[in-house]
Amino acid sequence: MEGYDVITSDEHKLGHVVGTIGDNVVIEHGTLRKTKHAVPKTFVHADDGEQVVRLTVSKEFVEESPKLNGGEPDERAIAEHYGLAEGYDEPETLGDGELLRDDPAWSAEEQELRTGVPTAEQERLRAREGDVTPESPGLLGERTPRR
Numbered sequence: 001m002e003g004y005d006v007i008t009s010d011e012h013k014l015g016h017v018v019g020t021i022g023d024n025v026v027i028e029h030g031t032l033r034k035t036k037h038a039v040p041k042t043f044v045h046a047d048d049g050e051q052v053v054r055l056t057v058s059k060e061f062v063e064e065s066p067k068l069n070g071g072e073p074d075e076r077a078i079a080e081h082y083g084l085a086e087g088y089d090e091p092e093t094l095g096d097g098e099l100l101r102d103d104p105a106w107s108a109e110e111q112e113l114r115t116g117v118p119t120a121e122q123e124r125l126r127a128r129e130g131d132v133t134p135e136s137p138g139l140l141g142e143r144t145p146r147r
Contacts, residue, residue, distance in 0.1 A: 001017050001020070001025070001046050001053060002017050002018065002019055003016060003017060003051070004016060004017045004046065004051050004052055004053045005051070005052050005053070006027050006029070006052075006053045006054075006055060007052055007053070007054050007055070008055045008057065008058050008059040008062065009054075009055055009056050009057055009058050010058045010059055010060075012058075012059040014027060014029050014055070014059050014062060015027050015028050015029025015030070016028060016029075017053055018036065020041075021038060021068075021072075021073055022073075022075060023040055023041050023042075023075075024038035024039060024040055024041065024073065024075075024078060025038070025039050025040075025041060025044045025053065026038055026068060027039055027062065029063075035067050036067065036068040037062050037063070037065045037066070037067060037068065038065070038066070038068055038073050038078050039055060039057070039062060039065070039082075040078065040079065040082050040084060042082075042084070043055050043056045043057050043082065057082070064081070065078065065081045065082070066078055066081060109121070
């Protein structure tokens, strides 16, 4: 793969592959001031017949990624830029423990049940049965039951 031209998802020729570091492919681009960027192999597809590497990300996205300055790349910063899980801390809800109060893993129905608010399904059932209790925010006035 080394030496292959790099084509981005928006069909721009970005540069060429100069090597790999860990789970990343190192791409060098630029004419006068060359820069190197690491792209996770997840976004890289090599075509050995054409000697081309195609990326599933845009040229602009690669150019905005952390630059390699000759030293060891910051694997976490690279993964975070590309939205990979390795770039983030493990969530506090990992495992079998209780979810946090405002955790996005709670469904709307679970939230309603925990707080005592009737679920949408309970509201629909109550309305269908003709119960028009005033505590129901969706039912504001007297209604006659359907027949």
